[in-house]
Amino acid sequence: MSFESEQHADDYWKENIRLMLILLGVWFVASFCCGILFVEQLNAIRLGGFKLGFWFAQQGSIYIFLALIAVYVVQMNKLDRKYSVHEDDEAPEAPAQPQPVEEFGQ
C-alpha cells in the first residue's frame, strides 16, 4: 500500500471519481445535449454564419472534449501529489517498486 492509510486511499479514490463524474457531465452536456437533444432549440441562435446547435455538433463539442482532457490531466497530477502517489521523476526504466507478480488462470 503506497498510501499513508486506508483513509487516504479512500479519499483519493473519492476525489478522483468526483472529478471524473463532473468532467463526464460536461462531456455529456456538450455532445449529447447541445449537439443532439436540444439542437433544434440552439439552432435558433446564430454564431456568425453557424447555427449554434449545428456548430456544437460539428465543431464545439470537439473543442470541449480537448479542454476536458487538459483539465483532467492537470487536476489529476495535483491530486497525485496531494496524496503523494505520483510517479518519481527519475529514470522511468527503474520502477519505484516491483509490480505484484501474479499468474492467474493457468
Added chain:
Amino acid sequence: MDIQTLTFLIVGATFALYIGIALWARAGSTNDFYVAGGGVHPVANGMATAADWMSAASFISMAGLISFMGYDGAVYLMGWTGGYVLLALCLAPYLRKFGKFTVPAFIGDRYYSQTARTVAVICAIFVCFTYVAGQMRGVGVVFSRFLEVDITWGVIIGMGIVFFYAVLGGMKGITYTQVAQYCVLICAYLVPAIFISIMMTGHVIPQIGFGGELNDGSGTYLLDKLDGLSAELGFAEYTSGTKSTIDVFFITAALMVGTAGLPHVIVRFFTVPKVRDARKSAGWALLFIALLYTTAPAIATFARVNMIDTINGPDAQGTAYEKAPSWIGNWESTGLISWEDKNGDGKMFYSGDERNEMDIDRDIMVLANPEIADLPAWVIALVAAGGVAAALSTSAGLLLVISTSISHDLLKRNLMPNISEKQELGYARIASAVAICIAGYLGINPPGFVAQVVAFAFGLAASSFFPAIIMGIFSKRMNKEGAIAGMLSGITFTAAYIIYFKFINPAANTPDNWWFGISPEGIGTLGMLLNFAVAVGVARMTSDAPKHVQDMVADIRFPKGAGEATAH
C-alpha cells in the same frame, strides 16, 4: 511536371522515409516488439495514436459522408472524438498502471479466467480483421486512381511496405513510422482545405471559413447559401439532417464507446513510460485527431457547394457536358461518377429530386476536392500520399494487435507456455506475416460486406470490451461469472441484431422495424447497457472476486509504482 510523375515522386519519397525509419527502429525484444520498450514520449505517442486511429475511412470517406449527410455527419465527428474523453478519464491511466501488453491480458488476469481471456482474444482478432480488410482496399483505391496501376498491384505494393516495417520493427518500428505518417496525412488534409477556404471565404482557417461569408461580395454566409441550394434542389436542409434524434443519439454513443473499447487504440497507452504520460498522451492524441476532425466538416461544406456550382453552373440550369471540367472525366473512368442525360439537353444537372442526372460516389469528395477547386498538381499528389499514409498506418497498428493476440495471448499464455522469448518473437513475426497476407487477400477480393461490418466492429467493441474493462477498474467485487456472462450477452445481442438487419433480412432494415427506432449502427449502445445489467445481476448472485484480485484492482487505482509494461 504532370500529376502522375509528381505523385510517383511524392509517394515514393514518403515510402523511402517509412523504410528508413523501420531500419532505424528495429525491435530486439518482445518488449520492443509489443510496446516499443515502453519508452515512447507522450507527444510522439499521441501522434502515432492519431495516425493509427485515422484510417483510410477517416481520411478518404468521412468528409464525403458528411458532405452528403449534412448535420447527421456529426455522429462520426462526435462519436470518433468523444471516445477519447472516455479513454483518458476511465481507461488509459489504469490500464497503463496494470502494465501488461494486451487487452485480453487485462481481461484474463482481472477476471482470473482463461475463458475470459479466450473470449477477449477472439473478439480482438475479429474486430481487427474487419478493419484491416477495409484499409487494404483503401490503399488499392488510391494507387489505382493516382498511379494508374492495377488495384491488385496497388494492394501488393502496400502490403510489401507494411510487411517490411511491421514485421521487422514491431511496435517500435510502427510507432515511429506512424509519427511520420501522421505528418504526411495531416499536411495532405490541411493544405487543400486552407487553399479552398481562402478561395471561397477569404479565411485562412477552414474551421472559421465554413462559418464565414462568401467571397463573391454578396455577403451571404456559406452555410446559408448551402441550405438555400439544398432547398432549391430538393435535398434535406444541410444544417438539419434527416435521421431521428434517438438514432443520432445511439449511433454517437455506440461510436464513442466503441472507440474506447477498440484494442488497437487501447494498446497505445501501454507504450508510454508512466501513468501520467498515459493521461497526457490521450490528450495529445485527441488534439492531433481534432485537427483533422474539425477540418472535415469544413471540407464537406466547401466540396458540396463547389460541386453543385460546377455541375449546375452559375445560372443553376446545368453545365454542357462538352464543357465539363477535366475531373469529371477523370473520375468517370473509375466508375465513381456517372452522368445520364435524362432530358436530352446535353447539360449535366445534379439535384435531390427527379431532375437529377448525376450519380456521384461519396468516397471521391476528398480525393477529387483539389481537382474540383482547381488546385496545383503538387497538392493533388500530396493528397494521394496522405491517403496511402492513413491506410498504411492503421493497417500496421491492427496487424500488430492481431500478431500480439496470437503469439502472446493465444500461444504463450494458452497453448505453449514454455516457449522462450526469442521463439515468441519469431511466432509474433510469423503471425503478422500471415495476417498481412490474409489482409491483402481481403483487399484484392473484398467481401461484399466490408462496409457493413464496420458497424459490427464498433458494436462488438462497445458491447463486449468496454463494460468488462470499466467494471474491472471501478468495481472491486465484479467477478468472472458476471464479466463473462455480461460480455457474452452483450456480444450475442448486438451481433444478432446486426446480422438480422444487415445479412439475413436487409429488406427489413427500415426505421419502422428497428427497436425503438435504433439502427444497427447504434445498437451497440443498447448491447453495452445489457452487458452492464447482466454482469451486475450475475455478480450479485455469485461470490465476490477473490482477495488477491481485489488487491490488484486497488493497486491500479493510483499511479505510484508503475513499472514497464511486462509480459508476465
